[in-house]
Amino acid sequence: MRTLCHDLPAATPGTEVVLEGWVHRRRELARVTFLVLRDRSGLAQVVLPAGRSVPPEETTVRVTGTATATAQAPGGVEVTAATVEALTDDALTPPAELWRPTLDVSLPTLLDHAPVLWRHPAQRAHWELAAASLRGFRGTLDGLGFTEIATPKLVGTATESGSTVFEVDYFGRPAYLAQSPQLYKQQMVGVLERVYEVGPVFRAEPHDTVRHLAEYRSLDVELGFVRDHRDVLAVLREVLAGMVAAVAEREDAVVRAGARLPVVPDEVPVVHFADALALAGAPDDEPDLAPEHERALGAWALAEHGSDFVAVEGYPMAKRPFYTHPWTGAGLEARSARTSTTEGGDERWSNSFDLLFRGLELVTGGQRLHRAADYEAALLARGEDPATHAAYLQAFRHGMPPHGGFAIGLERWVGRLVEAANIREVTPFPRDLHRLAP
Amino acid sequence: MRTLCHDLPAATPGTEVVLEGWVHRRRELARVTFLVLRDRSGLAQVVLPAGRSVPPEETTVRVTGTATATAQAPGGVEVTAATVEALTDDALTPPAELWRPTLDVSLPTLLDHAPVLWRHPAQRAHWELAAASLRGFRGTLDGLGFTEIATPKLVGTATESGSTVFEVDYFGRPAYLAQSPQLYKQQMVGVLERVYEVGPVFRAEPHDTVRHLAEYRSLDVELGFVRDHRDVLAVLREVLAGMVAAVAEREDAVVRAGARLPVVPDEVPVVHFADALALAGAPDDEPDLAPEHERALGAWALAEHGSDFVAVEGYPMAKRPFYTHPWTGAGLEARSARTSTTEGGDERWSNSFDLLFRGLELVTGGQRLHRAADYEAALLARGEDPATHAAYLQAFRHGMPPHGGFAIGLERWVGRLVEAANIREVTPFPRDLHRLAP
Known part of the structure; x- marks a missing residue:
């Protein structure tokens, strides 16, 4: 049963959740890997053990993990101990970084892409x-x-x-x-x-x-x-x-x-x-x-x-x-x-x-x-x-x-x-x- | 203030009402003239004194008269003592009588008209x-x-x-x-x-x-x-x-x-x-x-x-x-x-x-x-x-x-x-x- 990003804050902490969407952003740090997932309803923060690979941005994925309360996550709940399954091959790099707050591209670029x-x-x-x-x-x-x-x-x-x-x-x-x-x-x-x-x-x-x-x-x-x-x-x-x-x-x-x-x-x-x-x-x-x-x-x-x-x-x-x-x-x-x-x-x-x-x-x-x-x-x-x-x-x-x-x-x-x-x-x-x- | 046909049954008997629509049917009898008015909401029966002229079918009109309870009218209320004001010139006779229960025309006639x-x-x-x-x-x-x-x-x-x-x-x-x-x-x-x-x-x-x-x-x-x-x-x-x-x-x-x-x-x-x-x-x-x-x-x-x-x-x-x-x-x-x-x-x-x-x-x-x-x-x-x-x-x-x-x-x-x-x-x-x- 899929949970939408905007419903994640309502998930019972400690339960397993399944999310599906696009890799909005991945950040591989020394001790931990962050993934921000995007679906039609919004964004969710996902935490993986360090060294676990995440497909590139815009690849579609299924995320399975534990709903965990944390003050740092949007809505107060993130997904931890997550596994990520890619639903397609790695996505090509977009012509602009979609995770940045504003989309700073020229009009022809916007229209062409x-x-x-x-x-x-x-x-x-x-x-x-x-x-x-x-x-x-x-x-x-x-x-x-x-x-x-x-x-x-x-x-x-x-x-x-x-x-x-x-x-x-x-x-x-x-x-x-x-x-x-x-x-x-x-x-x-x-x-x-x-x-x-x-x-x-x-x-x-x-x-x-x-x-x-x-x-x-x-x-x-x-x-x-x-x-x-x-x-x-x-x-x-x-x-x-x-x-x-x-x-x-x-x-x-x-x-x-x-x-x-x-x-x-x-x-x-x-x-x-x-x-x-x-x-x-x-x-x-x-x-x-x-x-x-x-x-x-x-x-x-x-x-x-x-x-x-x-x-x-x-x-x-x-x-x-x-x-x-x-x-x-x-x-x-x-x-x-x-x-x-x-x-x-x-x-x-x-x-x-x-x-x-x-x-x-x-x-x-x-x-x-x-x-x-x-x-x-x-x-x-x-x-x-x-x-x-x-x-x-x-x-x-x-x-x-x-x-x-x-x-x-x-x-x-x-x-x-x-x-x-x-x-x-x-x-x-x-x-x-x-x-x-x- | 206009009353729609389907709201006529809710009008207080004896009050003046104004209806607007198309002449769906007119029937001029010896002692009385009936007009059935059609608007987007349905039909209403209107009664005029004999000899009062009603424009031909499909002409758009404004009807002013008295809401009157009667068992014979659809919904139990008709408009009596009515005056009818045409909103345009007399309408041309339609290619079929629109007041009949079924529209019995050939497909080419339906499409052409x-x-x-x-x-x-x-x-x-x-x-x-x-x-x-x-x-x-x-x-x-x-x-x-x-x-x-x-x-x-x-x-x-x-x-x-x-x-x-x-x-x-x-x-x-x-x-x-x-x-x-x-x-x-x-x-x-x-x-x-x-x-x-x-x-x-x-x-x-x-x-x-x-x-x-x-x-x-x-x-x-x-x-x-x-x-x-x-x-x-x-x-x-x-x-x-x-x-x-x-x-x-x-x-x-x-x-x-x-x-x-x-x-x-x-x-x-x-x-x-x-x-x-x-x-x-x-x-x-x-x-x-x-x-x-x-x-x-x-x-x-x-x-x-x-x-x-x-x-x-x-x-x-x-x-x-x-x-x-x-x-x-x-x-x-x-x-x-x-x-x-x-x-x-x-x-x-x-x-x-x-x-x-x-x-x-x-x-x-x-x-x-x-x-x-x-x-x-x-x-x-x-x-x-x-x-x-x-x-x-x-x-x-x-x-x-x-x-x-x-x-x-x-x-x-x-x-x-x-x-x-x-x-x-x-x-x-x-x-x-x-x-x-x-």
Whole structure:
């Protein structure tokens, strides 16, 4: 019967225990040999008589010995009088010493040797926080009456714009990798009303930045019967709180990753796009927020509201996809602290938002159009033929509720949690312009 | 404040309630108009004065009226003196009457009109069972110390065999869609020891059958420190039990879908491949089980063991992928009820298995090789250059435990639960040789 490292402190002193894991570190001293064993649960200290050989670091082993109380061991119990049986041949020396407190390697080294270097407890913790976040995301939405969906990643037409799609040879004809589940999650709102999906999305991003990947995990949400995008933001607030709470439960991984957990305010501060430009010191005719504007807004939210999060609503329609609902400010006016004069029903602005987390765009969302006629007009206005979206438009012709949703980038979320300089530091096998392996 | 249909029976009679949803059915009688409203939670009966118009079926509406106890209504409460506000233009007539108890349409009609026809309560239930299964899958594995992972779907080399991969134009060079997360989940065993992934897999299957799709959801599991594939089967048994339990919690959807839930036996019956051939009446030199053999074995398991599940272990090495661990029968002999003479350490057979559910292959799994030298030999023996798997082999050179895992096809699982004739009946947007839309 195997004992996990983190259960060793609960073993009765004097009893025999069997541990299995990797040789995290071996230290052969004159009178004694120490072995630190690593398994999925943590580390354990093992003591062998001097002269007893231990396989090199990273070899997998089975350790049999006596649980012994000692103040020097982590958790107060170590394994003594141990015998060590190797489960494989001797492991090759890793490209960095995994037992050191920090993994001090360059980014290319980390990425090239991901299967080995991600074993470092601090590095592995990044993904443990990602997994905890997924659990918090789903748990929150399950509690709010959402149903998980899975929509096709192979699609016949480019989802939202043709510029950044990957083309696939699909039985001799072209298909595309879905840039987002947007059009499908909307259709499933017609079926299940409240839906979410966790899945890969694909962007043939031709630029090489610290915050873009060609494949990433999108946490998508869509819900029917909303008044406007503020109802969507309210669900987003619950989801973020649930994700932070689930991450906090993995306290060991939080510590190993050096993550600083944010507080999700009861009301996330919201500023209108026009005001955001002013706050960020950007010209008032800018059509979008540049990274430096996002950083300035993040700093403002922290200084003014003590919040790591700030939502910017009302993005210019011209910069949003065809399914975006125009601004219906009137109903919002009372709820908003905006100071600018963007009165209700303005076609320049939209009922959409971005949510910034520590000065970086993390979430895009908003209210969508829900009338078939509005879709046809929106597509025609952009020079697109509604016939290419015939299957999608079916849903609207057959009755759809006012609805909206959002998408969170999982890797960006973890990257901001641990304040990584590059999103690739928290992505085990990133895909970008240059990288398709490991 | 909106009341959901399934909460209506709890409303205080005489109070005003607001419901939102789709017009599921309207019936205009001489003295009264009935409207059945559908939302994500169920149906509610609404009564309007005669002559009051109700939008056509599938239009989304907001209903305001008085909660009124009546024996005739489902749940004992209906909404009377109601006013109905349409939230969109009149909906187009659906291609089938969604209010009828069964959705009697051809498969092509169902698939072409998926965004509308999946709204039928019995049809929608298929996906609700899929979602419940996912919850049961993850919940069981979280409880067993597994960590969810997400591995790349864009890969530089074909995963297991070159014959059925989709090629992608990846920034001007070829990439492939992952046929399975196999090679990556193994690498992540080196990092996290016990991992699972729910994600799309892609198979350029050139044949058109009732049980294959070009894109489907694979529920992948991989764990380290196993003795052999029987340890993997034991985890699979727990996972299946967890999935059935989670499905059973959605009793309403089980009833709507007409699903017959299986009992997962404490010990799933296991037969050796050689014995399986004999039981199925197949020639003893068959290298694989044909669909009719699977059906025969399913019938045998039900008759002999009262089990909807049967595992076949020891598949011929020649038919399994390069990473398959050969048969180590000795340790298994005592645990197995086999009658044939496949003694320990036989290189013809493998430590792999298929699990059949109601006579259909649902799961493939087994123990994998874990020594770097074994991988090199296995690849060379198949005429493959180990260098093409350099990144993958890194994990083994740097120390991996004995490990194994399995993969469940989500759509097949739901298909067998509801005993669908074609896997496409339970897949909202199937992808195959002929179909790339909706």
